[in-house]
Amino acid sequence: MDVLQVAGFLDNSLVNGKGLRAVLFLSGCHHNCKGCHNKAMQDFCYGEKVCIQEILLRIKNNMPLIKGVTFSGGEPFEQADTLYKLAWAVKSEGLNIWCYTGYTLEYILDNLNNKGWRELISSIDVLVDGRFEEEKAAKDLRYRGSSNQRIIDVKESLKNNNITIYNVD
Numbered sequence: 001m002d003v004l005q006v007a008g009f010l011d012n013s014l015v016n017g018k019g020l021r022a023v024l025f026l027s028g029c030h031h032n033c034k035g036c037h038n039k040a041m042q043d044f045c046y047g048e049k050v051c052i053q054e055i056l057l058r059i060k061n062n063m064p065l066i067k068g069v070t071f072s073g074g075e076p077f078e079q080a081d082t083l084y085k086l087a088w089a090v091k092s093e094g095l096n097i098w099c100y101t102g103y104t105l106e107y108i109l110d111n112l113n114n115k116g117w118r119e120l121i122s123s124i125d126v127l128v129d130g131r132f133e134e135e136k137a138a139k140d141l142r143y144r145g146s147s148n149q150r151i152i153d154v155k156e157s158l159k160n161n162n163i164t165i166y167n168v169d
């Protein structure tokens, strides 16, 4: 059975990516950013273990209302080995995927041999990357906490071999 350590779930949200989206918060993060808003979720044991089939069912119960699913945390890439299976199932339902990560896209691409990283990044449409930097935080930033973080169109970036910023308008 494929199980994820889940810190939280929102059936629908407008602030965690473009359009109405389900949001899955994954437990566990090593980044330890100063000013982290989700400190409790840094703990790899926080929350509960949930089978990916159960999460998928809950997501499907919100279709066709939602446009996609957002993975947040915590650090979703720490559970990539199981999370990619959920991501692939979500994609097969025709939903798009946003993912928040403290890693940069460049770092992820340099470490594709980490378990599940290649599979997970290949399923993500939009990546909001980089650690939260308190001194670069601003309230008016859409879909991100600090200005160093980038909202990246992953498919275009991989196709062009160049970071392509996603147009949020």
Ligand code: SF4
Residues within 6 Å of the ligand: 029, 030, 031, 032, 033, 035, 036, 037, 038, 039, 041, 042, 073, 074, 075, 101, 102, 131, 132
């Ligand atoms: S990456 Fe996110 S969850 Fe992890 S420490 Fe930084 S702000 Fe907190």
